[in-house]
Amino acid sequence: MKAIVWMHRDLRLADHPALCGALATVAEGVASRVEVVYAWSDCVYGDWMPGQAQQGWIYEHLQDVLLRLSEYGVRLRVTRQAPSVYVARARGVHGVHFNDPLLPAARQEADRLCREATHRGIAVTQYSGDLLHDPGCIRTQQGNPYSVFTPFSRRFREQVPDEQCEPLAVDWSGGYARGGAGAEAGGGTARARVCAETAHALAHRAQEDLDALGLHAQHIGARPLEASFEVGEAAAHRRLETFAEGPIMGYADRRNWPHHDGTSRLSPYLAIGVLSPRQVFTAVLRARNAAASDADARGVETYVQELIWREFAYHLLHHFPGTPSEPLRLEWSRFPWRDDPAAYVAWQQGRTGFPIVDAGMRQLSQTGWMHNRVRMITASFLTKDLMISWQQGAQWFWHSLIDADLASNTLGWQWAGGCGADAQPYIRIFNPETQLRKHDPDGRYVRTWIHELGDSAYPAPMVDHAVARGRALGAYTSFRKKLRA
Numbered sequence: 001m002k003a004i005v006w007m008h009r010d011l012r013l014a015d016h017p018a019l020c021g022a023l024a025t026v027a028e029g030v031a032s033r034v035e036v037v038y039a040w041s042d043c044v045y046g047d048w049m050p051g052q053a054q055q056g057w058i059y060e061h062l063q064d065v066l067l068r069l070s071e072y073g074v075r076l077r078v079t080r081q082a083p084s085v086y087v088a089r090a091r092g093v094h095g096v097h098f099n100d101p102l103l104p105a106a107r108q109e110a111d112r113l114c115r116e117a118t119h120r121g122i123a124v125t126q127y128s129g130d131l132l133h134d135p136g137c138i139r140t141q142q143g144n145p146y147s148v149f150t151p152f153s154r155r156f157r158e159q160v161p162d163e164q165c166e167p168l169a170v171d172w173s174g175g176y177a178r179g180g181a182g183a184e185a186g187g188g189t190a191r192a193r194v195c196a197e198t199a200h201a202l203a204h205r206a207q208e209d210l211d212a213l214g215l216h217a218q219h220i221g222a223r224p225l226e227a228s229f230e231v232g233e234a235a236a237h238r239r240l241e242t243f244a245e246g247p248i249m250g251y252a253d254r255r256n257w258p259h260h261d262g263t264s265r266l267s268p269y270l271a272i273g274v275l276s277p278r279q280v281f282t283a284v285l286r287a288r289n290a291a292a293s294d295a296d297a298r299g300v301e302t303y304v305q306e307l308i309w310r311e312f313a314y315h316l317l318h319h320f321p322g323t324p325s326e327p328l329r330l331e332w333s334r335f336p337w338r339d340d341p342a343a344y345v346a347w348q349q350g351r352t353g354f355p356i357v358d359a360g361m362r363q364l365s366q367t368g369w370m371h372n373r374v375r376m377i378t379a380s381f382l383t384k385d386l387m388i389s390w391q392q393g394a395q396w397f398w399h400s401l402i403d404a405d406l407a408s409n410t411l412g413w414q415w416a417g418g419c420g421a422d423a424q425p426y427i428r429i430f431n432p433e434t435q436l437r438k439h440d441p442d443g444r445y446v447r448t449w450i451h452e453l454g455d456s457a458y459p460a461p462m463v464d465h466a467v468a469r470g471r472a473l474g475a476y477t478s479f480r481k482k483l484r485a
């Protein structure tokens, strides 16, 4: 009898509660082996199948996972079937284990899976693993979800003790030992060591399944990404350790400089679960203990606050699952956004004539990532200067980001569009020139991404910012009047 682990946005082997749970059933002798399943299906993603950039990133990490699993004698099954269908068709299943899915469609699929398994007498176990807290747990005194960050953050810090954030050690020793090419000496109490041929055969079959998905094409299209982000769980941990041992101390001061490597750049790993937030938090706690000055401590605390923003984004997505496509403040669905395909394309291509906007949009298309400050500036430009809807912006980011994350992307775009939780007041409109002077004063960032800056090939500004600002404010004022009438 096998124990199935459904992996979704948790593509890692360490601190993986569902994998731990399944391995424990093997160690106890109630299951004889573990099978890990990854489902590439709209039953898991709904309308939000990963975009082009992230497909390549997922492909690469599935390769990393399948290779490492095969060294333990476990085959990764990659399928287009919904997990509920896969389990219904599988034979000899003792139990199904998975970490709580966070995406709305995946939560519905989890319900179907539970029903299907229960019907067949298969035990289902769900685990918390991809957030520091369960998204339904933190509530106001009246029992409602929070829709403002500061009180959420305060309650979060009261309610989530540091020790609750310890990562789990995954124990393979009850039935598995690492073999294959990378085998270590020893191997604990393993029943059998996997020989190199078996590991190779398992990896080969899993690779064939994976290639059949067609994500490979995206992977080739996305080659330049490799220069920006190293692939794999080991690389993610190296990045985390390097950041937590040094740059985190200066984070409060340097996180707004887009030319500087002052943020952690862990978002691509967190987005698909190569790192768990508990692993990040634990490294941050070590940094907190090592802080040698007030400035260091401020850096660490500011960083903790960003991790709580991520938790807040999931809290909102949990309670308001429709928000990736509709505003949290529903009255905003009637806001008169402009339909301007040519302007939208100029924004996508980084040809607006505003260097800080164009540099950000080019960084996005060339690397699949954009600095947070510049995400805010480019989003403000689209929704305010061009008055194009936040949904169109969110769609493009979803398509282009390797760290595309439904919760954070929705939060960021609704904030910029002025229609979500903690929304930036509509009247606050970023001036791209001022932002450039403040955050990239010597122009290093813009020159990195815009090679033709300063020559005639670079376009003139597509709007007069002062006029565009006036237009946005006018639209907002009359919209508010209509709402009140």
Ligand SMILES: Cc1cc2nc3c(=O)[nH]c(=O)nc-3n(C[C@H](O)[C@H](O)[C@H](O)COP(=O)(O)OP(=O)(O)OC[C@H]3O[C@@H](n4cnc5c(N)ncnc54)[C@H](O)[C@@H]3O)c2cc1C
Pocket: 255, 263, 264, 265, 266, 267, 268, 270, 271, 306, 307, 309, 310, 311, 313, 370, 371, 372, 373, 375, 376, 379, 397, 401, 403, 404, 405, 406, 408, 409, 410, 411, 412, 413, 416
């Ligand atoms: C319009 C817009 C769209 C965004 N879309 C995404 C997205 O699709 N995926 C994504 O991961 N982030 C998104 N963000 C949030 C933020 O820009 C990125 O998380 C950050 O730039 C990632 O870089 P980093 O890992 O170096 O962040 P750091 O500054 O090192 O922060 C550490 C971690 O905290 C979390 N975090 C930081 N800022 C935020 C935030 N504002 N909201 C939620 N979590 C945060 C991320 O997980 C990040 O990896 C968006 C922000 C905006 C304004």
